[in-house]
Amino acid sequence: MKENLDLGFLDRTLRTTGIVLLIFLPFGLYYLGVFPALAVFSGGVWGILNFVFISALVRTTFRAEGPNKHRTVALMLFKFPLLYVSGYFLLKVPQFDVLPLVAGFTTLFAVMTLKALGRLVLALDDKEQPHERVPKAL
Amino acid sequence: MDYQAMLSWALPMGVGLAAVGSGLGLGRAVGSAMEAIGRQPEASGKIQTAMIIGAALIEALTIYALVVFFMMFGKIG
Numbered sequence: 001m002k003e004n005l006d007l008g009f010l011d012r013t014l015r016t017t018g019i020v021l022l023i024f025l026p027f028g029l030y031y032l033g034v035f036p037a038l039a040v041f042s043g044g045v046w047g048i049l050n051f052v053f054i055s056a057l058v059r060t061t062f063r064a065e066g067p068n069k070h071r072t073v074a075l076m077l078f079k080f081p082l083l084y085v086s087g088y089f090l091l092k093v094p095q096f097d098v099l100p101l102v103a104g105f106t107t108l109f110a111v112m113t114l115k116a117l118g119r120l121v122l123a124l125d126d127k128e129q130p131h132e133r134v135p136k137a138l
Numbered sequence: 139m140d141y142q143a144m145l146s147w148a149l150p151m152g153v154g155l156a157a158v159g160s161g162l163g164l165g166r167a168v169g170s171a172m173e174a175i176g177r178q179p180e181a182s183g184k185i186q187t188a189m190i191i192g193a194a195l196i197e198a199l200t201i202y203a204l205v206v207f208f209m210m211f212g213k214i215g
C-alpha cells in the first residue's frame with residue numbers, strides 16, 4: 001500500500017504550515033505591522049493546535065482495537081473548553097482584526113490543498129514506490 | 139421589521155444552521171469511516187487520514203460561521 005496519503009501526510013502538512021508561518025512572521029512584521037502579523041501568526045498557531053487535537057482525538061478514538069477512553073476524555077477536556085475559550089479571547093483582543101486571524105487559521109488548509117495539488121500535478125501518487133517494485137519474471 | 143431586528147433574528151439562525159449542518163456531515167463521515175475500518179482494518183491509516191481532513195474542514199466551516207457571527211454581532215444595536 002502506498003504511504004503518500006497516510007497519517008504521515010498530516011504530520012508533514014503541520015510541519016510545513018509551521019515553517020510557512022515562521023517565514024511569514026518577519027515579513028508580516030515589516031510589511032503589515034506588528035498586530036496584523038501577530039494576528040495571522042496567532043490564528044495559524046491556533047489552527048495548528050486545533051488540527052493536532054482533532055487528529056489526536058480521531059487517532060485515539062476511532063481505531064480498530066477500540067478507543068482509549070482515558071486519553072479521549074483528556075483530549076476532549078483540553079480541546080473543547082480550553083482551545084475554544086482561547087480562540088474566543090483571540091477574537092476579543094482589541095488589537096487583532098478578525099480578517100488576519102481567519103487568514104492565519106486558513107493557512108493550514110491552504111498548505112494542505114497546495115500539497116495535495118502538487119502531488120496531483122506531479123503525479124507522485126501514480127509513480128511506483130521503491131518497496132513496491134516486483135522483479136520481472138524471466 | 140427593521141434591519142436590526144432582521145439581523146438579530148438571522149445571526150443565531152445562521153450559526154444554528156451551520157452547527158446542524160456540520161453535525162450531520164460529521165456524523166455521516168464518522169459513520170462511513172467506521173464502516174470502512176470495520177470492513178478493511180488494514181486500510182485504517184488511510185481512512186483515518188481522510189476522516190481527519192474531512193473533520194477539520196467541517197469544523198473550519200463552523201468556525202467561519204461563528205467568526206461571521208462575532209463580526210456581525212457588533213452591528214446589532
